[in-house]
Ligand SMILES: NC(=O)N[C@@H](CC(=O)O)C(=O)O
Ligand SMILES: [Zn+2]
C-alpha cells in the first residue's frame with residue numbers, strides 16, 4: 001500500500017462558526033489539523049480582543065476530549081477598530097492576524113470596511129508591529145462582474161495599499177485567479193496567498209452545468225478552468241508563498257438550498273484526502289507537506305508542527321458521509337466528483 005507521512009497540517013483559513021454549529025464541525029478539523037486561523041465573521045463579528053478571547057474559550061470548550069488543537073484568532077477589521085486594542089491582542093499572543101472584509105463582499109461582511117482611509121491608522125500600526133492582514137480580496141462595486149472582482153481588487157485596492165504601506169504583511173486569502181497567483185509571484189515580499197481545497201478541484205462549471213448546484217457556490221466564486229490550473233500549479237509547486245487555507249465554511253442545507261443560497265463549501269472532513277488526490281495527479285505528492293504543513297507556519301512566523309500524520313492510498317474508495325448532522329442542522333460535505341482513495345490513518 002502506498003503511504004506518505006508529513007508533518008501535521010494546519011488550516012490557515014477556517015470558519016468554525018459558533019454554538020451548535022461549532023460543536024458539530026470542530027472535530028472534523030481538530031482530528032487532523034493542529035492549528036487553524038479562525039475567521040471572525042460571526043454574527044455579531046469578532047471585533048475586539050475581548051471578543052476574540054471569549055470566542056477562543058468557546059472553541060476550546062467545544063473541542064472533543066483528547067483532541068489537541070490551537071485556534072489562532074483574528075479580528076474583524078472595521079472602520080472603528082482601535083489600533084491599541086489590536087496591538088495588545090497581538091503582543092499577548094491572542095491575535096495572529098486582522099481580517100479585512102470589504103463591506104458586502106461575502107457572508108456576514110456588512111460590518112466590514114467601506115472606506116480604506118478609515119482603516120489606515122490600524123493598518124499602519126500593524127505594519128509597525130509586523131501583524132499580518134488577511135484579506136478577502138474582492139471589490140463589491142455593482143458594475144464589476146463577479147468573476148472579475150478579485151482582479152479588480154488587486155488593481156484598485158490591494159496594490160495601492162501595498163505601495164502606500166510596503167511594510168504591511170498581507171495574506172491574500174482564497175486566491176481564485178491566475179491574476180492573484182501572478183500578483184503574488186511578482187511581489188518583492190510581504191505578500192503570500194492561501195488556496196482552498198475546492199478551488200483546486202472545481203471550476204465554475206461545477207456550479208452551473210446541468211442545473212444550479214448550490215453546494216459548489218462559494219465566494220470568491222470558482223472561476224474558469226484556466227484559473228483552476230494556475231492555482232494547481234502554484235499549490236503543487238512548493239513555492240513557499242502558497243499554502244493551504246481550506247475556507248471550509250459550513251452553512252446548514254436549508255440556507256444553501258433556497259432561492260438565495262449562502263456562499264460556502266464544507267471541506268474540513270475530507271480536505272486531506274482531496275489534497276492527496278490532487279497532488280498525486282500532479283505528480284507532486286512530495287510537495288504536499290510544503291503546501292499543507294510548512295509554508296503556512298513559515299509565513300506566520302510559527303514553528304511547523306512536530307507531530308506527523310500518515311496518509312495511505314487504498315484500493316477501495318474512502319467513504320465520507322454526504323452530510324454531517326450538527327445541532328444546527330445538516331451540512332452537506334464537499335463532493336469532489338471523483339472517488340477518493342487517500343485516507344488519513346493517524
Ligand atoms: N467562502 C465563502 O463562500 N463563505 C465564507 C466567507 C468567506 O470566506 O468569504 C463564509 O463565512 O460562509
Ligand atoms: Zn472570504
Ligand SMILES: [Zn+2]
Pocket residue numbers: 013014015039247249
Ligand atoms: Zn472564508
